[in-house]
Amino acid sequence: MDLFSSSWTALRTAVAELPDEDLSQPSGCTGWLVRDLVCHLIIDAQDVLITLVTPAETEPTRNAVTYWDVADTPPTGDDPLDALTVRLAAAYEEPWLLKFHLDDVGSAAGRAAELADPDLRVSTRDEVLTVGDYLSAYVLEWSLHHLDLIAHLPDAAEPPAESLARSREMLEEIAGTAFPASWSDKDALLVGTGRRAPTDVEKAELGESAAKLPLVLG
Template sequence: MLDAVAGLPDEDFAQPSGCTGWLVRDLVCHLVIDAQDVLITLATPADEPVTADAPGYWELLTEPPSGDDPLDALIPRLAAAYGEPRWLKHHIDDVGSAAVRAAGLADPAARVRTQDKVLTVADYLTAYVLEGSLHHLDLVAHLPAAPQPPADTLAVARTALEAVAGAAFPASLRDADALRIGTGRRAPTPAQTAELGDLAARLPLRLG
């Protein structure tokens, strides 16, 4: 995703993203905060027993985000404060690259604390693969020329979402479609609803 952001022309930052109410620049600003969260969590070891696995990291919301959350409302103001897109590009590359390096150096079996939960590093990073893949799809939702998420990353993210759902999505659904439909980013067609069967009634999974 860092390469995708780096390659965006300046005018794309003013286009809508796949996150309702956010422009691409707002989403990229959110990604900066996500990368900071990764660094903070990997630097917050825990001695207590594990309390959550990768699926348990997520809280399932009953309603979509309204934009009233203070942090959600702050993001567009922070993004606007960057001014030129090049400064946002610089910051996400700087912090995001550091987060990737830290993830690669971390012991997968080590325990970390975040959001009042204790997880192994492996489970925490699995949850963040899902987070990052969904936001990559959000980034390119209205930018057909921008690079899509890598196929292997989408496959891992799909498996992670299926673990949250407790059920597999139909094999006929492409990974990107399973992720979008599963999280409410796109409505299924009537045929896809039929294929989803009982799972359709439990969708979308609003991850918080």
């Protein structure tokens, strides 16, 4: 629960501190500018709010790790929902409106998470999780998207170290193998999810595990 709050606060703060012109820079998400990613974060925040008020009575079917599905191919940016996000982001026109909406909805999602009972069962995507597991899964979401946000913005603040470390642990569980200990948490997340291609040295360090990558999470 604490990692959800710290990672989400760090991500929203990073967005709030971006100069307006940076919203037009590419993000780490294929086919999306930074403003498109920020629009996606607004939708994510809405999903958090919706899920936290959608209680379930049945036993959990997923946890923080199994919440994630692994796709066969990386996104191309051509998915209809991805294209809709681009159109929605462009409709804001003024950067401050986009930032304001994220701060408004994002703050509400953060407060709702802090008030939620971690043992409560909730439903999302036709699956059931405890609130604790659901919010833990979003630590990985926030960390990856924070890296996407700053992919081409070297002066922007990075995600909290503890969030990166926990996200690496979850990604290793999803992969069923550990990344080389010499890798930083950031590099493990970037290479592990296909956001950066491994170098020849990194491929050699991965050995047979290289065949399992990238992990395209959805």
